Amino acid sequence: xxxxxxxxxxxxxxxxxxxxxxxxxxxxxxxxxxxxxxxxxxxxxxxxxxxxxxxxxxxxxxxxxxxxxxxxxxxxxxxxxxxxxxxxxxxxxxxxxxxxxxxxxxxxxxxxxxxxxxxxxxxxxxxxxxxxxxxxxxxxxxxxxxxxxxxxxxxxxxxx
Amino acid sequence: xxxxxxxxxxxxxxxxxxxxxxxxxxxxxxxxxxxxxxxxxxxxxxxxxxxxxxxxxxxxxxxxxxxxxxxxxxxxxxxxxxxxxxxxxxxxxxxxxxxxxxxxxxxxxxxxxxxxxxxxxxxxxxxxxxxxxxxxxxxxxxxxxxxxxxxxxxxxxxxxxxxxxxxxxxxxxxxxxxxxxxxxxxxxx
Numbered sequence: 001x002x003x004x005x006x007x008x009x010x011x012x013x014x015x016x017x018x019x020x021x022x023x024x025x026x027x028x029x030x031x032x033x034x035x036x037x038x039x040x041x042x043x044x045x046x047x048x049x050x051x052x053x054x055x056x057x058x059x060x061x062x063x064x065x066x067x068x069x070x071x072x073x074x075x076x077x078x079x080x081x082x083x084x085x086x087x088x089x090x091x092x093x094x095x096x097x098x099x100x101x102x103x104x105x106x107x108x109x110x111x112x113x114x115x116x117x118x119x120x121x122x123x124x125x126x127x128x129x130x131x132x133x134x135x136x137x138x139x140x141x142x143x144x145x146x147x148x149x150x151x152x153x154x155x156x157x158x159x160x
Numbered sequence: 161x162x163x164x165x166x167x168x169x170x171x172x173x174x175x176x177x178x179x180x181x182x183x184x185x186x187x188x189x190x191x192x193x194x195x196x197x198x199x200x201x202x203x204x205x206x207x208x209x210x211x212x213x214x215x216x217x218x219x220x221x222x223x224x225x226x227x228x229x230x231x232x233x234x235x236x237x238x239x240x241x242x243x244x245x246x247x248x249x250x251x252x253x254x255x256x257x258x259x260x261x262x263x264x265x266x267x268x269x270x271x272x273x274x275x276x277x278x279x280x281x282x283x284x285x286x287x288x289x290x291x292x293x294x295x296x297x298x299x300x301x302x303x304x305x306x307x308x309x310x311x312x313x314x315x316x317x318x319x320x321x322x323x324x325x326x327x328x329x330x331x332x333x334x335x336x337x338x339x340x341x342x343x344x345x346x347x348x349x
Contacts, residue, residue: 017177024180031187049294053301054197063196068290116196119290126286128293129343136206144198145294153302156295157242 044069069120228287248303
C-alpha cells in the first residue's frame with residue numbers, strides 16, 4: 001500500500017526559551033560584577049557645579065573624595081562643612097586623613113594619587129582654599145574639582 | 161505486588177528564569193556607573209614663606225579677580241563670564257616678541273611676550289562662591305583647549321584629542337598651561 005504522506009502545513013516551530021535563563025544569568029553576572037554600592041552615605045547636601053572642560057578620573061582606587069556642603073542635619077547649621085569618609089570633619093583633619101589615605105595604596109602608584117573635591121555650588125571659596133592649603137601641606141598635589149558635564153558653554157553663562 | 165520504588169520527582173527549572181530576572185532587576189536598579197569627572201588641577205608644593213616673589217614681567221601676567229559678590233575683574237577692567245575665554249585666548253596667543261611661530265596673536269607689545277611666558281593668575285576672595293570659581297576655572301581651561309585645538313587643526317587637520325602622544329606633546333610645548341590659583345585674600349565686599 002502506498003503510503004501517501006500528507007503534506008504537513010508549514011508551521012513555524014515555537015521559539016525555544018531554554019536558553020533564556022543562560023542569557024539572563026549572563027546579564028546578571030555582568031551587573032553583579034560592575035555594581036558598586038555607594039560606599040559613603042552623604043551627610044552633606046551636594047549639588048555639583050557644571051563645567052565643560054572636565055576629564056574623567058581614570059582610577060577610582062587611587063582617588064580620595066572630600067565632600068563639602070551644608071549638613072543635611074539641620075541641627076548642625078547651614079554653614080558648609082567637610083565630610084571625610086562617613087563623618088563630618090574640620091579643616092585641620094584633612095591633612096592627616098589624606099596622608100593616611102595615600103599610605104593605604106600601593107607605593108608604586110602613589111604618584112597618581114588624586115584628591116577629588118566634591119563641593120556644593122553654594123560652598124564658599126574660603127573653605128575650599130583652606131582644604132587646598134591642607135592638601136599642599138600633605139603633598140597631595142593632584143586635585144580634581146568634581147563637576148557635572150554641561151551641554152554647552154552658553155548654558156553656563158545663562159546660570160551665571 | 162512488589163512496590164515500585166518511587167522516583168524522585170525532577171525539580172522544575174521553569175522558574176529559574178524568573179528568579180534570575182528578579183536578581184537581574186535588583187542589580188540593574190542598584191548599579192551606579194557614576195564615573196567621577198572634574199577639572200584636573202595641579203597644586204603648587206607647600207612652601208613656608210607665603211609670598212614667593214617671582215620675576216615675571218607685569219605684562220606677562222593675566223590677572224583674573226573674582227570678588228565676594230562673584231563679580232569679575234580682568235586686567236583691572238570689569239568683565240563678565242562670557243568675556244573670560246576670549247580675553248584669555250587673546251592674551252595667551254598675543255606673541256609680543258614673536259618667539260612663537262605657530263601663534264596667530266595680535267602681537268600687541270603691551271600684552272604677553274609668548275605663550276611660554278604667559279601666566280594666568282586666578283585670584284578669588286574667601287567669599288567667592290564655589291560655583292563661580294569652577295565656572296571661571298573652566299573658562300580658563302577652555303581657552304587653552306581652544307587654542308590647542310586650533311593649532312592641531314592647522315597643523316594636523318585634526319582635533320587635539322585625536323592626536324597621538326608625540327603630536328600632543330608638540331602642541332603642548334607651543335601652548336604650555338600656566339594657571340596659578342592664588343591664595344584668597346579679602347578683596348572687599
